[in-house]
Amino acid sequence: MRTAQARSERLLVLAPTGRDAELVRQVFAAAGLVAERCSAVEELCARARDGAGALLVAEEALTHAAMRAIAELVRAQEPWSDLPVLVFSSRVDAYTAVGDPLRALGNVTVVERPLSRGALLSMARSALRARRRQYAAREVLEQVRVAVRQRDDFMALLGHELRNPLGAIDMAGELLERGNDPARPLAVIRRQTRQLSRIVDDLLDVSRVTAGKVVLRTGPVDLVLLGHRVVEGQSLAIAGRAGVELSFVAETPDLFTTGDEARLDQVLSNLVSNAVKYTPRGGHVRVTARREGEAAVLAVADDGIGISGEDLARIFEPFVQVSSALDRARGGMGLGLTLVRGLVELHGGTVHVHSDGIGRGSVFTVQLRATARPAVENGSAERHEGGAYDVIVVEDQEDVRQTFLSALEQAGHRVRGAADGSEALALARERAPDVAFIDIGLPGMDGYEVAAALRGEVANETLLVAVTGYGLPEDRDRAIAAGFDLHLTKPVSLRRVELLLRQRTSARGHG
Ligand code: ADP
Numbered sequence: 065m066r067t068a069q070a071r072s073e074r075l076l077v078l079a080p081t082g083r084d085a086e087l088v089r090q091v092f093a094a095a096g097l098v099a100e101r102c103s104a105v106e107e108l109c110a111r112a113r114d115g116a117g118a119l120l121v122a123e124e125a126l127t128h129a130a131m132r133a134i135a136e137l138v139r140a141q142e143p144w145s146d147l148p149v150l151v152f153s154s155r156v157d158a159y160t161a162v163g164d165p166l167r168a169l170g171n172v173t174v175v176e177r178p179l180s181r182g183a184l185l186s187m188a189r190s191a192l193r194a195r196r197r198q199y200a201a202r203e204v205l206e207q208v209r210v211a212v213r214q215r216d217d218f219m220a221l222l223g224h225e226l227r228n229p230l231g232a233i234d235m236a237g238e239l240l241e242r243g244n245d246p247a248r249p250l251a252v253i254r255r256q257t258r259q260l261s262r263i264v265d266d267l268l269d270v271s272r273v274t275a276g277k278v279v280l281r282t283g284p285v286d287l288v289l290l291g292h293r294v295v296e297g298q299s300l301a302i303a304g305r306a307g308v309e310l311s312f313v314a315e316t317p318d319l320f321t322t323g324d325e326a327r328l329d330q331v332l333s334n335l336v337s338n339a340v341k342y343t344p345r346g347g348h349v350r351v352t353a354r355r356e357g358e359a360a361v362l363a364v365a366d367d368g369i370g371i372s373g374e375d376l377a378r379i380f381e382p383f384v385q386v387s388s389a390l391d392r393a394r395g396g397m398g399l400g401l402t403l404v405r406g407l408v409e410l411h412g413g414t415v416h417v418h419s420d421g422i423g424r425g426s427v428f429t430v431q432l433r434a435t436a437r438p439a440v441e442n443g444s445a446e447r448h449e450g451g452a453y454d455v456i457v458v459e460d461q462e463d464v465r466q467t468f469l470s471a472l473e474q475a476g477h478r479v480r481g482a483a484d485g486s487e488a489l490a491l492a493r494e495r496a497p498d499v500a501f502i503d504i505g506l507p508g509m510d511g512y513e514v515a516a517a518l519r520g521e522v523a524n525e526t527l528l529v530a531v532t533g534y535g536l537p538e539d540r541d542r543a544i545a546a547g548f549d550l551h552l553t554k555p556v557s558l559r560r561v562e563l564l565l566r567q568r569t570s571a572r573g574h575g
Pocket residue numbers: 338339340342366368369370371379384385386387395396397398399400401402425426
């Protein structure tokens with residue numbers, strides 16, 4: 065079957081004698097042009113509707129019926145189309161008078177016979193050139209049409225996405241009004257407001273990235289830490305609830321790049337949350353970091369719903385969503401991957417997607433430029449220009465608590481330790497800490513109760529970090545419900561803790 069492209073380039077020839085048409089065909093073929101002979105006007109018109117570069121018609125073939133048929137074809141053209149018609153005649157004068165009967169054929173050129181081979185070719189080429197511009201215009205129109213449709217879909221989607229959190233906030237307000245226990249409605253309001261800001265941030269980010277207005281604050285980025293952090297954060301927030309097992313493997317122990325840490329975090333978080341979102345309960349998401357030659361590679365592989373071949377090419381476009389209604393219910397606006405690609409490209413990197421098809425999982429791969437480990441990585445106090453933090457560590461095991469406290473102290477923070485919940489509450493009332501690390505298995509009040517009490521009391525601004533021996537999804541769910549921001553599994557690496565504290569500063573810096 066001919067491609068649409070080839071059809072749009074062909075010259076359709078209508079001549080009463082096969083010999084003329086064959087001659088013409090040969091002349092064109094020698095010049096690399098395709099001419100097809102049509103034996104009747106009906107055939108000419110039918111083929112032209114399928115696509116043609118120009119019509120070449122001998123005057124003798126232009127009976128009244130043929131004129132009517134071609135005129136009808138021309139009349140029915142789409143607005144972008146102005147099909148060139150070349151009529152070969154020995155009596156050009158007859159057609160140049162006022163009331164030219166050929167006018168009904170539209171973009172018609174009357175060509176005097178006999179015609180030199182060179183003149184024939186040059187006319188055909190110029191007709192084809194004009195025709196190509198028309199097809200190009202059609203393409204642009206089509207793109208605009210698609211963009212407008214996507215924008216309309218997007219507006220509808222945006223409305224929907226905004227309505228959900230607004231509805232929840234409204235309802236929480238009503239509960240407060242009726243004098244209900246404020247803890248739950250307040251938690252709803254906080255969570256839904258965060259969701260709303262995320263939507264607004266995405267919208268602003270995408271437009272800033274596409275307009276090239278994002279300025280990267282670059283520095284050395286430890287991609288292994290980044291991987292740990294993103295996976296940990298998402299395990300707590302989403303993966304646990306979705307029943308998806310999320311893991312991170314650093315295939316290369318040291319992996320650094322130069323970039324904007326917060327932006328790269330955003331890239332990986334987006335990919336991981338998509339992978340979780342598009343993977344059914346019981347599935348797996350595996351994040352790996354490795355070096356490949358000069359490249360630092362982050363890959364997010366899932367065994368979820370997969371992506372069809374034709375959609376692979378589109379999903380990075382803005383507002384594109386290809387999933388079924390089932391997945392739609394999980395929200396999103398088709399902006400995440402656009403943002404991912406924009407941010408990765410700002411870093412001079414690339415992002416690719418691979419899927420073996422629907423139901424066969426997906427792999428997103430980000431390639432960045434690998435750089436050497438920075439000299440002062442893991443240095444101490446100077447990394448805390450943001451200031452020391454006020455940290456409370458709640459841990460009943462004396463040794464563990466003391467080690468943790470002295471490490472934090474050495475790094476320049478103000479630290480206080482508590483062996484149980486009531487001690488922790490007392491300390492927090494004295495002065496609200498920036499961060500509290502709370503062991504879950506405490507005597508008396510357990511860590512969940514401590515967190516809930518702290519949240520209720522003093523610590524709205526405090527980052528609450530659960531520290532447990534288990535990383536089970538249920539634990540994480542419970543930790544969130546109790547008001548924790550983060551969930552770390554023992555043993556807690558000090559490097560991770562430092563990073564958390566640093567993030568805390570940058571989060572505040574932005575706010
Ligand atoms: P959305 O807000 O819809 O998640 P994205 O831009 O992040 O928007 O993704 C665009 C589309 O790509 C999604 O709607 C989904 O259909 C598809 N997609 C993204 N990640 C995955 C994945 N890991 N598995 C299957 N489909 C995916």
